[in-house]
Amino acid sequence: MHKIVSAIFLAENIKKIEIEAPRIAKKRKAGQFIMLRVDQTGERIPLTIADADPEKGTITIIVQGMGKSTKELNTKAAGDTISDIVGPLGAPSHIENFGTAVSIGGGVGTAIAYPTAVALKEAGNYVITINGARSKDLVILEKEMKAVSDEAYITTDDGSYGFHGFVTQKLQELIDSGTKIDFVLAIGPIPMMRAIAEVTRPYNIKTMVSLNPIMVDGTGMCGGCRVTVNNETKFACVDGPEFDAHQVDFKNLTDRNKLYLPEEKQSAEAFAHKCNLQ
């Protein structure tokens, strides 16, 4: 059992949850994730570790309520408990001094990009961050991102804040204006990551993405999280979750993530119904 130390909404439907997990807090590195099971009948879901405090023995996750499990997780408050957490899982982000590194976060992906942006900064990179959201009220971690960035940009789809447009457009603008970019990390929805890969491909800029296939155990046992990278089957839980964006078969990932759409819908509807009754 893991106690929740604090739980606050950062934006509508996006919650920042700090949980006691001393072993994980001590070991985790940027880019790694946990598998979490809310309760005894819950499913195991992968969530990237956004932050950790080894002294306090806590880790922080940032959760967007999408399906039943994440929505249920977001009903939790300080003092509540989480049944199971295992981690840190996955290979840490490969960090070095690339020169100029651009960290791109789309939506709640910003939370996942944040720890790697911190690590890139610590490694001596000139860090540019671009964080996109649909509109102003969905922008998260603005202050934190600014603090680790040499240049920080916000983009919104509706233009309600920052640059009006997508993160890809902002990246293209930087490239066009002559900024020499040595490394790009992009984390967000699959269409966004796929689009970023196409922006950087012609310039041969090394680009990494963090993939989110469906997982069951997350420990290297079931093979459910297999992704196609450079025409080879890789397992996101032990070989990833970060891969070279120019080699990822995004279509296969998109298709495979649709495996349980009817069941996900059924669960989410039943949960919404239960919540309404309460």
Add this chain to the structure above:
Amino acid sequence: MCPQHITTKERFAIPRQGMPAQNPEVRNKNFKEVNLGYTPELAQKEALRCIQCKDPACIKGCPVNIKIDQFIKYIADGDFLGAARKIKEDNVLPAICGRVCPQEDQCEKACILTKKYTSVAIGNLERFAADYERETGNVELPAVKAQTGKKVAVIGSGPAGLSCANDLIQLGHSVTVFEALHELGGVLVYGIPEFRLPKEIVKQEIEGLKQLGVKFITNVLAGRSVTVDELLKEEDFDAVFIGVGAGLPWFMGIPGENLLGVYSANEFLTRVNLMKSYQFPNNDTPVFNCKGKSVAVFGGGNTAMDAVRTAKRLGAEHAYIVYRRSEAEMPARLEEVHHAREEGIEFLMLMNPLEFVGNEQQWLTGAKCLKMELGEPDESGRRRPVPIKDSEFILPIDMAVISIGNGSNPLIKQSTPDIEVSKRDTIVVDLNTMATSKENVYAGGDIVTGGATVILAMGAGRTAAKAIHEKLMGIETHE
């Protein structure tokens, strides 16, 4: 018949007592245990078939050398608890082994009766004794020796880890078992289905170890949450036993394997057994909805049988085993094949999949297969399957389960570079002690052998426990 007055001729006249089982047409729709177990009468009758050889070959056929003749004598005499105690001198998990051991290739194969009759049903009797002891509430905790002050970490709570922990705790060491998943038991809970090994039995065996003082910590993945070196240096363990089991599943490397509806057996079984997805939506984890669908399992081992019988229970209209050799070459236990056939599993032998095909939405619709015939024997002595020209056809299926074995989990190797591993990434050990190339680190089970059996893993755990004890206590061994 009184055991004291039965003649050898009379013993030979008793037929092998069959194992009572659920009706196939009923059980292929539920997840309850297939075999119902002997009644005391059946067990005694079967035990009387044993002629109590002077030099019992069956014992040599058992990987942990259970005193088979002696425990069977106890059953014949009606002392069922005595039988259970006798088994437990050598096997710490008899209720589990009595169910999942391949006895027909081990003890029963060596039984002298097989020369003229059929072997004594040793496995069924082992199971009976263990169940009798448990169900009558007579499980006795073994005595634990005085504390040695030594600490041992066991990584993995599967059969290797549990048996190693059991022996070490009884020898007076402090034992902590680390498990990566949220539930204890390893392959016994995520791999072997409820209908073959009820999880309640695994739970009770583990409960017994807890009462002896074994500490269990779930949700710790060795190599990520903690490394072997950290256990030795920072957490002050005097020795580490690695029993992490097999790793990532193998796929066939044919086109279409990442289509929707193609699973590894590990994933399919983990979803159903560990995550209880057959109870979706009451449990949150979904699995492919097999109702009325055609499911093909590729492979011929016990895991393949578990997977195909699970698919049938989930409502599959057609549940196929597709295997490239003939039935005689299938590595699965005969009992499992027999049970599967009874339950309506369809066996498609001498068939080699070439490609999976799908629809526009990338859902699997079929497997392109090539028919084979048996040719000359290969290096393994089995007749090699050779393709029949122009025999390609498409087997229409909605779900495919690949069950052709597992590789090794790379995490121990990556995080402990000074442990020697083989080309296949299995850990190299001295088979007499299960010692690895790293001081005070031992390993056993599938991470050493590659995919094998529960009983072999248990045997390895016990060998390691003995060696760890001798090493920690400075006991000289003469080999």
